[in-house]
Every structure is written in C-alpha cells, then in structure tokens.
Amino acid sequence: MYTLDQVRCFVAVAEHLHFGRAAAALSMTQPPLSRQVQKLERFVGVDLLERDNRRVVLTAAGEAFLDNARVLLAMSDRAPQDARRIASGQWGRLSVGFTAASGFGILGSLVTAIEESFPGIDLDLHEMVTGEQLENLAEGRIDLGLGRLDSTPPSVQSELLLAERLLLAVPKDHPLAHLERPLRKDDVTGQPLIMHSATRATYFYDLLVRHFPIDHHMVRHSLSQVLTMINLVADNHGLAFVPESAALVSVPGVRYLAFEDLSEEIVELKALWNTQTKNPALKQVVSLLRS
Amino acid sequence: MYTLDQVRCFVAVAEHLHFGRAAAALSMTQPPLSRQVQKLERFVGVDLLERDNRRVVLTAAGEAFLDNARVLLAMSDRAPQDARRIASGQWGRLSVGFTAASGFGILGSLVTAIEESFPGIDLDLHEMVTGEQLENLAEGRIDLGLGRLDSTPPSVQSELLLAERLLLAVPKDHPLAHLERPLRKDDVTGQPLIMHSATRATYFYDLLVRHFPIDHHMVRHSLSQVLTMINLVADNHGLAFVPESAALVSVPGVRYLAFEDLSEEIVELKALWNTQTKNPALKQVVSLLRS
DNA sequence: ATGAAATGATGCCTGAAAGGTATCGTGGTC
DNA sequence: GACCACGATACCTTTCAGGCATCATTTCAT
Known part of the structure; x- marks a missing residue:
C-alpha cells in the first residue's frame, strides 16, 4: 500500500517537473523524494513520470493519477478539519424541540442568534409539548428543548430564557x-x-x-x-x-x-437539555443562551 | 501528518466498535491498532472514539471523520486503478481525424468496434482532409487518422483498412x-x-x-x-x-x-498514427485494427 | 464478595523503512 | 573534452510499525 506522503511527493514532482525543486518545496532532499516516487510507481505498477536525464514529463497514467491525487490530498486535509470543527461545536446538527407557544415569541430570535453565531450548525426544529420534549431529550432524539416546566428531572439541566406576564x-x-x-x-x-x-x-x-x-x-x-x-x-x-x-x-x-x-412575570420559558448529551454543538448553543 | 493505514485502522475500529475484532479483520494484533488510532487522534487533535473498557462508540467528530475517511479510502483505491487502466489502454481518450469520405463507409463500424472492445476509451472525432491529419498527427493533436495517401512520412505508421473500386x-x-x-x-x-x-x-x-x-x-x-x-x-x-x-x-x-x-480496388483507406505517440489507448486500437 | 473473563492501554524488542550525505551515470553545453 | 545538471544508487542513522507480554479496569458468575 502507498502513503499520503508518497502522493504528496508525486504531486510536487508533477507540478515542478523537476525532482530537485520539488524536493526543496517539500523541505527534503532529492534522493528520498526519488525513492518515494519510485515506490509509489512500483505499487501502482505503472510509470507515472517519464524521466529523461534532461526533463521529467507525466505519462498518460500519471496525468490521470495526478487528478485523483489532488482530490485525495484535498480530502485528506478536509477530513481532520471537519472533525475538529465538529468537536469544537462550530459545525454540527442540533435538534430543537419547542412548544407552539414559544414559537410566537422567542423562537425566531433564538434561531437567528444561533445562525448568526454558528453558521455551521444546522437546526432541526420540532414542535412538541414540554412532556414530549422531556421524553425526547432522555432518548437523545432532540438536543435542546424550549418548554415550560417547574422542576426538571435530574438528567435535565435548564436555563431560564424568558419570564412573562x-x-x-x-x-x-x-x-x-x-x-x-x-x-x-x-x-x-x-x-x-x-x-x-x-x-x-x-x-x-x-x-x-x-x-x-x-x-x-x-x-x-x-x-x-x-x-x-x-x-x-x-x-x-x-x-x-x-x-x-x-x-x-x-x-x-x-x-x-x-x-x-x-x-409579576410568572410564566417562564426554559431551555432544557440532557446533561449527558455529547453533541458539541449543544455546548456552544448553551453558552450562547446564557449570555 | 497521518497515513492511509491509520485511516484504515480507524475505519475498521469504527465499523466493529471493538479493537480486538477490528485488529483481526486487519490481520494484525490489537496493540499496534490501538496505537495507530491514538496517533491519528493525536494528529486530528480530537477524540474520534470514546473508549470505555466495556464498549467503543464514535464521537460526533468521529462520525464526521468516518464519512470522509470512507471517501478517502475509496479514492485511494481508485487512483491506482485508474492509472493502471489508462496505462494499459483500457481507458483513455483517442482523438481521431477522418476524411469525410471515410465517414460514409468504415467510420461508423470502426467506432462501433472500438466502443465494443474498449468501452473505457472516449473517442474525439474530427473531420479533416488527409493533409491536415498528417499535420495534426505530427503535433500530437490527434492520435489516429483515417485518410488516403500513398506514401507515409517516416514518423507515421499506417495500416491498410479498406481498398475499394x-x-x-x-x-x-x-x-x-x-x-x-x-x-x-x-x-x-x-x-x-x-x-x-x-x-x-x-x-x-x-x-x-x-x-x-x-x-x-x-x-x-x-x-x-x-x-x-x-x-x-x-x-x-x-x-x-x-x-x-x-x-x-x-x-x-x-x-x-x-x-x-x-x-481493381485501387482506392485505399489507411489508418495513420505517429510512431512516437505515447497514448496507450492507441496501442490497443491499432492492435484491434490489425485483426 | 471474590475470582474469572473481557478489553483497551503500555512497555519493550525487533525489523522495516524513511531521510540524510556522498557519490555515480549520463546527457547536454561551451 | 572538461564541465555541469539532474536523477539514481549506496550506505548510514534514526524513526516507527508490528508483535509479545503484561497491566488496569470493569463486568459477570458463582
């Protein structure tokens, strides 16, 4: 099997059409670069570059491989970035359960605030009464609830969002x-x-x-x-x-x-979430709600 | 930087949700597998798997990474295959120059034969007189010509395709x-x-x-x-x-x-190609023409 | 309650492989 | 014909992957 480093080596050579300069671009010396490319070619089973002592050119197979290699490298960059963004809560999906009543007032501004602060977070909105929210929170089908209740079960944390007459x-x-x-x-x-x-x-x-x-x-x-x-x-x-x-x-x-x-403003609306939820997007949104 | 092997390790663990069985599936032992996954996580900077001593589950970041990882591996399989196919002439692009006259008779059946024998070869057809074919062959703009001429220049090889009255x-x-x-x-x-x-x-x-x-x-x-x-x-x-x-x-x-x-069948139609052309698809098509 | 089993992590060793320096071989150049 | 440019090769050192043995923790059975 080949490695991403070999692919990077090949792409550098294919772009410079010169081993020495490609090696410099990769901050390495020319001999190991040559060997990495050879090893890649040995694995593929086909010459990707045609080396004359005077010049380096891509073969037809090399051209095709170069196209795929660029995509491969782009994706190899993207995969860890995506993972990091999701882990930090910048990206992700948040399922929100809300009562119809909360929809009149605060839901719209809440959605706007979340979308402005975290454009990478997709919101799934589901209208449901508070009791359903608690069930769905417990089973992990929603990450956040907007509901009215006095006392929360131990597995649920809450934050007062709004009190009204x-x-x-x-x-x-x-x-x-x-x-x-x-x-x-x-x-x-x-x-x-x-x-x-x-x-x-x-x-x-x-x-x-x-x-x-x-x-x-x-x-x-x-x-x-x-x-x-x-x-x-x-x-x-x-x-x-x-x-x-x-x-x-x-x-x-x-x-x-x-x-x-x-x-008195006795009607309260609370944000509710399961303390055990791992969704990193929730942490971000909760800290937003608190401010 | 991480390696494709690390990605393979991660995907195996993510699929089995069990280090021991994943290691067996990869024909290796569990300790190096654990270390490869750890190393990948260290590079990404984020936990991809949550290991309890009892069970292994993907984190949100891990799920996202898994999606990308699968694409990455699929592409890493595909890239060398594509290169091999192109090198062997099974895949590729062949530019064909033909005279309008050849288009009446043999062109259709030729195209059909090529498409049947080599479904991976795309044909570019360009109508041009024989003189233009020779120019374009010399400059590599077409790979194959279908034309009428008596004597070929030294750089051009030919094969009699058809003689007619x-x-x-x-x-x-x-x-x-x-x-x-x-x-x-x-x-x-x-x-x-x-x-x-x-x-x-x-x-x-x-x-x-x-x-x-x-x-x-x-x-x-x-x-x-x-x-x-x-x-x-x-x-x-x-x-x-x-x-x-x-x-x-x-x-x-x-x-x-x-x-x-x-x-006598004195009007000849010849296939023409540049002896120096590297296009592997041409070799396949020429050997087809000869049979 | 206690020992056995399961499971992932660690420590240590060996062998493969990557990277570096020096050098070779081969075309082109003046 | 000496020189230069450039990729390949030889050899050395260091890094790292994989295997074996073992540890630590949790669960389950008796």
Missing part, C-alpha cells in the same frame, strides 16, 4: 373587555374558560389553579395548544389564559387583558 | 447512364468533370491522372469533399469519380457506374 384573552364583545377599571383575578370567577389540559399542558394548568379560584364547572374546553385556544376565544366559546408573547398573535375579535393584581 | 457518379439523365454496354475508362474523355483538388485532395488527384486521360479543359470544378461533388453531379454540373463507399449515399438524380476495365 399572564394575560387573559377575551372576545372583544365580552363585558370584561369593556371594564372601566383594571382587571382583577377574581373577575374571572364564574366565567366560561378554555383551559389548559391538566395532563398535556401541566405547567399552565398548575400555574392557573395556583393563582385563580377555578371551578371545574367553568371549564368549557381543555386544550394544550395556545393558538387553538385563542381561536376558540375569537369564536366566543370562553376566556383563555395566555402568556404575554401569545398576544403577538393578533386574531380578529380577541383582546388581551392584563391583571392588575398579577403583574 | 473507383466509381463514376453521373446524373441519371446523362447519356453514360443509359449505355447498352459496360462503361470503359475512355468513355469519360471529353466529359465535363468535377475533379478533386490537386492540392487539398492530392491522393485522388494523383490516382485519377494515373488512370484516366484527363485534360484540364474537362475540369469544371475542383473540390475536396466527396459529398459536395455528388451534389454538384446531381445538379448536372458534370461527372465525378468517387470511391465505392460513397455510393452508399443515395442522392436523387445520381447514379454510380463501375468501369469494366478498372475493377
């Missing part, structure tokens, strides 16, 4: 949309609600029952997708609690109201 | 087309002729003046392309001498007549 989406003809005074928590008492699912949107469900006196009789629908909820509000099926960023979606017939007595 | 092309309304008896050489005496050029179609010109009593007053046109001559015959501008193979071209209004007293 909770708003109430009301149909524009609803009496609450025309109050003379600021809205208060207990105004929703007895109103028909389009609630978050207790199983599929646990975070919102828990958050709401913690802050509001919600009675099961008030719940008209139980959903997990914020956008669907807003559409139902527009069709006058009830009121819905939505994070502030969802208010960016203007749907005709829907108004978003803040609570006077709940101005 | 000389026919007379006549307009179908011409008296000679309706003779009760076979045509004889002296029937053309005094007829208007469309002659071959004395300078650009020397071979035909010399051949004709050797066999026929041709007077300059009879010459109406002086050309080098047989097809043009036949078209002029069709338009009743005179008679033309053409090789038998040109009769394969049926032009309305033209009939081809043989001479009773000139039945």
Whole structure:
C-alpha cells in the first residue's frame, strides 16, 4: 500500500517537473523524494513520470493519477478539519424541540442568534409539548428543548430564557373587555374558560389553579395548544389564559387583558437539555443562551 | 501528518466498535491498532472514539471523520486503478481525424468496434482532409487518422483498412447512364468533370491522372469533399469519380457506374498514427485494427 | 464478595523503512 | 573534452510499525 506522503511527493514532482525543486518545496532532499516516487510507481505498477536525464514529463497514467491525487490530498486535509470543527461545536446538527407557544415569541430570535453565531450548525426544529420534549431529550432524539416546566428531572439541566406576564384573552364583545377599571383575578370567577389540559399542558394548568379560584364547572374546553385556544376565544366559546408573547398573535375579535393584581412575570420559558448529551454543538448553543 | 493505514485502522475500529475484532479483520494484533488510532487522534487533535473498557462508540467528530475517511479510502483505491487502466489502454481518450469520405463507409463500424472492445476509451472525432491529419498527427493533436495517401512520412505508421473500386457518379439523365454496354475508362474523355483538388485532395488527384486521360479543359470544378461533388453531379454540373463507399449515399438524380476495365480496388483507406505517440489507448486500437 | 473473563492501554524488542550525505551515470553545453 | 545538471544508487542513522507480554479496569458468575 502507498502513503499520503508518497502522493504528496508525486504531486510536487508533477507540478515542478523537476525532482530537485520539488524536493526543496517539500523541505527534503532529492534522493528520498526519488525513492518515494519510485515506490509509489512500483505499487501502482505503472510509470507515472517519464524521466529523461534532461526533463521529467507525466505519462498518460500519471496525468490521470495526478487528478485523483489532488482530490485525495484535498480530502485528506478536509477530513481532520471537519472533525475538529465538529468537536469544537462550530459545525454540527442540533435538534430543537419547542412548544407552539414559544414559537410566537422567542423562537425566531433564538434561531437567528444561533445562525448568526454558528453558521455551521444546522437546526432541526420540532414542535412538541414540554412532556414530549422531556421524553425526547432522555432518548437523545432532540438536543435542546424550549418548554415550560417547574422542576426538571435530574438528567435535565435548564436555563431560564424568558419570564412573562399572564394575560387573559377575551372576545372583544365580552363585558370584561369593556371594564372601566383594571382587571382583577377574581373577575374571572364564574366565567366560561378554555383551559389548559391538566395532563398535556401541566405547567399552565398548575400555574392557573395556583393563582385563580377555578371551578371545574367553568371549564368549557381543555386544550394544550395556545393558538387553538385563542381561536376558540375569537369564536366566543370562553376566556383563555395566555402568556404575554401569545398576544403577538393578533386574531380578529380577541383582546388581551392584563391583571392588575398579577403583574409579576410568572410564566417562564426554559431551555432544557440532557446533561449527558455529547453533541458539541449543544455546548456552544448553551453558552450562547446564557449570555 | 497521518497515513492511509491509520485511516484504515480507524475505519475498521469504527465499523466493529471493538479493537480486538477490528485488529483481526486487519490481520494484525490489537496493540499496534490501538496505537495507530491514538496517533491519528493525536494528529486530528480530537477524540474520534470514546473508549470505555466495556464498549467503543464514535464521537460526533468521529462520525464526521468516518464519512470522509470512507471517501478517502475509496479514492485511494481508485487512483491506482485508474492509472493502471489508462496505462494499459483500457481507458483513455483517442482523438481521431477522418476524411469525410471515410465517414460514409468504415467510420461508423470502426467506432462501433472500438466502443465494443474498449468501452473505457472516449473517442474525439474530427473531420479533416488527409493533409491536415498528417499535420495534426505530427503535433500530437490527434492520435489516429483515417485518410488516403500513398506514401507515409517516416514518423507515421499506417495500416491498410479498406481498398475499394473507383466509381463514376453521373446524373441519371446523362447519356453514360443509359449505355447498352459496360462503361470503359475512355468513355469519360471529353466529359465535363468535377475533379478533386490537386492540392487539398492530392491522393485522388494523383490516382485519377494515373488512370484516366484527363485534360484540364474537362475540369469544371475542383473540390475536396466527396459529398459536395455528388451534389454538384446531381445538379448536372458534370461527372465525378468517387470511391465505392460513397455510393452508399443515395442522392436523387445520381447514379454510380463501375468501369469494366478498372475493377481493381485501387482506392485505399489507411489508418495513420505517429510512431512516437505515447497514448496507450492507441496501442490497443491499432492492435484491434490489425485483426 | 471474590475470582474469572473481557478489553483497551503500555512497555519493550525487533525489523522495516524513511531521510540524510556522498557519490555515480549520463546527457547536454561551451 | 572538461564541465555541469539532474536523477539514481549506496550506505548510514534514526524513526516507527508490528508483535509479545503484561497491566488496569470493569463486568459477570458463582
């Protein structure tokens, strides 16, 4: 078998058509260069160069070999570079799971930030609820999640990305949309609600029952997708609690109201990732998120 | 710098995910295999494999390197093979110069024969008169000529490909087309002729003046392309001498007549090549032509 | 819990091969 | 005809690849 060094020797000679100068270009002396080329030719079984004592020319086989040799050397340069870039996280693929709600606000700017900082990282975006994100993180199908949850399992690390207020989406003809005074928590008492699912949107469900006196009789629908909820509000099926960023979606017939007595930014969006993930791109992205 | 052997070692380990079995597959023992992989990793500057004492897995960088490594190895196999094939003449490019007249008959079957016998040889076909073929052979712009000439220069070797009769092309309304008896050489005496050029179609010109009593007053046109001559015959501008193979071209209004007293196959078509040409494909094609 | 097995890494030795210096052989040049 | 240019060869030294023996660590069975 032959070596890449032999190929480099041959290419140098083929380019200079002169052993002495090629040797100088390779920072070596002429005799070992001659031998390396001979050895390569012996392996190939064919003369690649025709040496006259006066001049060196490529044979037809040599021309063909030179073409392949150049590609070979280019690739032999590229392979370690690619590996280094991927190991450093400059290159790679990052699978991101995000909730539909996070898609309204932060997802776009996050994607932009990642693409600007790490143009070598390809993003795979998958919309899924937080519970699915945790499953997929555990099984390594996604590297990063953007979701809402209070406490993370031990295998998952998180970083608070965004905290926002909770708003109430009301149909524009609803009496609450025309109050003379600021809205208060207990105004929703007895109103028909389009609630978050207790199983599929646990975070919102828990958050709401913690802050509001919600009675099961008030719940008209139980959903997990914020956008669907807003559409139902527009069709006058009830009121819905939505994070502030969802208010960016203007749907005709829907108004978003803040609570006077709940101005804290209590709805959190976290970045989630598996502590054991080896994906080097994740490290880069996480350090970006932290800044 | 790293070697192809190191790459082979890495690929084997990456495929087996087991140093011992990979070593066996490479017909070597495990310790040097470990060291080769270590050396490769040291050059790349990045861990390609993650070795636990229990199992071996690829890192993200290792996966990327593996992809490139496979291409690298495939190319390292291919380069010498290509060179060998080209040196043996199985592969290559052959520039062929041919006269328009040879194109009527033998060129098609020749091209077919070459393509069947040597599917790796690409043919470049260039139409040119014999004189141009000799020039281009001398300067290496074509490797093979198909032309008509009596004596070859010393640097050119030739092989007789085809000998054929000389026919007379006549307009179908011409008296000679309706003779009760076979045509004889002296029937053309005094007829208007469309002659071959004395300078650009020397071979035909010399051949004709050797066999026929041709007077300059009879010459109406002086050309080098047989097809043009036949078209002029069709338009009743005179008679033309053409090789038998040109009769394969049926032009309305033209009939081809043989001479009773000139039945020898005196029009020759030769393959011509430069004795110094190094193109290995030529050797193969010449040996094909000889059989 | 403890010993056996599995597996990759290390230490050491030998032989092959790479690179260097000096020199040869052969054409072309003045 | 002496000289020069240039690739090939001879010989030496050093580097490195491969093999054997062994170590260290982890898992599994008893």
